[in-house]
Amino acid sequence: MPISPQDFWCSSPILILCGFGTLLLIVDARCGKGPRDLLPIAGLSLFGLLAAGAAVLLLWGEFGSGGVAPVECFTPMGGMGAAIRCDGYVLVFDAVFLLAAGLTCLISLGYLERMDLRFGEFFALILFATAGMMLMASAMDLVVALLSLEVMSIALYILCGLARTDLRSNESALKYFIIGAFSSAVLVYGIALVYGATGSTALPDIARAASRIDFARGDLLLVGSALIVTALCFKIAAVPFHGWAPDAYEGAPTPVTAFMSTGVKAAAFAMFARIALSLFASYTIPATEVLWLIAMLTMIGGNLAAVVQTNVKRMLAYSSIAHAGYLLVGLVAAVDRRQTDGSVTVGTPDIAFYLIAYTLMTMGAFAVVVWFGRRRREYLLIEDFAGIGFRHPFIAIAFSIFLLSLAGIPPTAGFMAKFGLFRSAVATGHTDLAVIGVLTSVISVYYYLRLVVLMYMRETETGITPTYSPATTLAIVVSGYGVLHLGLFPGSLWRLAEIGAQTLAW
Amino acid sequence: MSPLAQYFPIAVLVLFAIVVAVFLIGLDHFLGPRQPNPTKLEPYECGILGVGTARQRFKVGFYIVALLFLLFDVETVFLYTWVVLFMPLGLIGFVEVALFLFVLAVGLYYAWRKGALEWE
Numbered sequence: 001m002p003i004s005p006q007d008f009w010c011s012s013p014i015l016i017l018c019g020f021g022t023l024l025l026i027v028d029a030r031c032g033k034g035p036r037d038l039l040p041i042a043g044l045s046l047f048g049l050l051a052a053g054a055a056v057l058l059l060w061g062e063f064g065s066g067g068v069a070p071v072e073c074f075t076p077m078g079g080m081g082a083a084i085r086c087d088g089y090v091l092v093f094d095a096v097f098l099l100a101a102g103l104t105c106l107i108s109l110g111y112l113e114r115m116d117l118r119f120g121e122f123f124a125l126i127l128f129a130t131a132g133m134m135l136m137a138s139a140m141d142l143v144v145a146l147l148s149l150e151v152m153s154i155a156l157y158i159l160c161g162l163a164r165t166d167l168r169s170n171e172s173a174l175k176y177f178i179i180g181a182f183s184s185a186v187l188v189y190g191i192a193l194v195y196g197a198t199g200s201t202a203l204p205d206i207a208r209a210a211s212r213i214d215f216a217r218g219d220l221l222l223v224g225s226a227l228i229v230t231a232l233c234f235k236i237a238a239v240p241f242h243g244w245a246p247d248a249y250e251g252a253p254t255p256v257t258a259f260m261s262t263g264v265k266a267a268a269f270a271m272f273a274r275i276a277l278s279l280f281a282s283y284t285i286p287a288t289e290v291l292w293l294i295a296m297l298t299m300i301g302g303n304l305a306a307v308v309q310t311n312v313k314r315m316l317a318y319s320s321i322a323h324a325g326y327l328l329v330g331l332v333a334a335v336d337r338r339q340t341d342g343s344v345t346v347g348t349p350d351i352a353f354y355l356i357a358y359t360l361m362t363m364g365a366f367a368v369v370v371w372f373g374r375r376r377r378e379y380l381l382i383e384d385f386a387g388i389g390f391r392h393p394f395i396a397i398a399f400s401i402f403l404l405s406l407a408g409i410p411p412t413a414g415f416m417a418k419f420g421l422f423r424s425a426v427a428t429g430h431t432d433l434a435v436i437g438v439l440t441s442v443i444s445v446y447y448y449l450r451l452v453v454l455m456y457m458r459e460t461e462t463g464i465t466p467t468y469s470p471a472t473t474l475a476i477v478v479s480g481y482g483v484l485h486l487g488l489f490p491g492s493l494w495r496l497a498e499i500g501a502q503t504l505a506w
Numbered sequence: 507m508s509p510l511a512q513y514f515p516i517a518v519l520v521l522f523a524i525v526v527a528v529f530l531i532g533l534d535h536f537l538g539p540r541q542p543n544p545t546k547l548e549p550y551e552c553g554i555l556g557v558g559t560a561r562q563r564f565k566v567g568f569y570i571v572a573l574l575f576l577l578f579d580v581e582t583v584f585l586y587t588w589v590v591l592f593m594p595l596g597l598i599g600f601v602e603v604a605l606f607l608f609v610l611a612v613g614l615y616y617a618w619r620k621g622a623l624e625w626e
Contacts, residue, residue: 003598022609022612025612025613025616026612026615026616028616029615029616029618029619029620030619032619032620
């Protein structure tokens with residue numbers, strides 16, 4: 001089947017982002033070498049993100065609401081499966097990526113100028129990475145999934161090392177690159193073995209073939225799936241594959257850290273869910289037991305390690321590992337239900353909703369950290385935040401809301417999101433995971449509230465002062481409103497996530 | 507035919523390669539005049555000595571030039587496959603290749619403006 005105009009229409013958000021990324025490179029190159037004014041470039045990139053958002057909204061009206069069946073795009077000649085797919089699930093995740101990218105652009109504008117990192121490429125790379133994330137969410141073929149993962153990762157390796165004269169930034173980029181390349185190699189190996197076992201790289205074919213292979217003879221499929229799950233666990237930084245994350249997160253420029261812990265995590269989970277629900281479509285492999293163990297280790301490990309951190313960025317890095325553990329609880333529920341009766345509507349909407357809430361609250365928290373950062377002294381120690389509740393009440397209130405939401409305390413988005421995940425876990429008979437999740441959330445309250453306590457209960461004479469930046473303020477206001485809105489009125493968005501998950505079936 | 511028998515042509519090929527190589531090197535050994543000098547005896551006559559510390563420093567410019575070379579090398583590979591299927595792919599193929607070349611041109615323009623082609 002040749003390529004039809006509909007294929008281009010369905011992939012228009014990705015194409016728009018790629019087009020704007022290229023345009024940004026041209027605009028940046030026109031300025032030549034040397035420092036430049038970042039405002040027009042940032043404005044253009046935000047315009048590109050808005051255009052892609054408009055395309056996502058139009059596509060949602062057509063394919064997301066369930067009126068028209070999901071579309072398989074770019075089916076190559078010769079009987080291979082479609083490359084990508086446009087359905088409600090993809091569009092919900094597209095919105096998460098665009099939200100993360102937009103907030104990153106907003107908080108980075110002032111930061112890049114203060115840190116003397118006036119690189120126009122920053123915004124182009126953010127757009128390319130976002131396009132890669134969208135491809136990851138919509139990939140229907142393991143090879144396309146791998147390629148889109150690389151599109152996203154290569155852009156992020158560069159972003160991590162953006163501060164070229166900063167040793168930590170170099171360390172971060174190098175560690176991220178080596179682990180990324182290593183886990184991609186593991187992924188390729190897994191894909192090759194799964195191809196050997198099932199005879200296809202297309203996810204629907206794999207799901208069909210996997211149900212016919214019986215477990216005793218499915219050793220090739222077993223090893224292949226194990227390698228793919230391992231590689232994806234590296235990408236989402238699940239314990240025990242998380243060692244790279246704190247160093248990579250700490251060294252990268254703070255807006256990049258924010259982007260990594262929200263957008264990248266969302267993209268990896270969108271891909272993980274689709275691949276896991278195909279590989280483990282029927283009970284040929286005891287997948288839930290393995291994912292159960294990883295989820296438990298990640299929740300416990302991430303939260304315990306976060307308690308002893310003294311650096312805010314490292315603390316948020318471990319917290320992001322812990323949140324990957326909560327998300328894995330949703331994945332366990334989804335895979336369990338998939339293996340029981342083949343449906344994909346349990347757990348997956350909760351993962352999507354959690355990622356929206358998590359993106360808002362993490363971006364908000366990082367926006368506050370970014371606000372205090374300046375050249376030579378980034379003020380990243382937890383002690384540095386002592387007493388700002390008295391001097392800068394607006395920032396302190398916003399920061400407190402984000403931290404309470406991360407801890408999962410009502411009436412914030414974090415509570416509703418966790419509630420959804422644990423409800424699905426209980427509904428599929430994984431009450432033990434829900435109990436571990438709640439207990440580790442209690443541990444997390446300690447390290448999140450420690451910051452709040454320091455801000456309001458310790459007065460200091462000298463302290464840090466933020467540099468006012470309208471774009472960062474806007475990002476904080478948007479995420480703060482989102483966190484409270486989703487906490488108080490989660491219904492409408494929850495409904496969207498559920499509709500999206502209903503169109504996920506293939 | 508036994509499973510191994512189908513590899514017979516490969517065995518012939520391997521044997522043939524060995525015979526040709528030994529024959530040519532032997533011919534050179536017996537017939538060729540030899541007037542060695544130090545430069546001729548180096549593994550590579552032009553380039554960096556093959557013996558010495560491995561921790562030699564390269565100018566980073568080499569890598570950028572190598573990358574740009576790779577870019578156009580890969581471009582040629584893609585263009586050849588397109589040429590073979592020019593007629594069946596039709597207009598869509600042409601548009602896609604044009605887009606591909608445009609993206610490459612943007613990359614070259616970017617590298618040029620950023621001074622990647624200046625050697626000092």
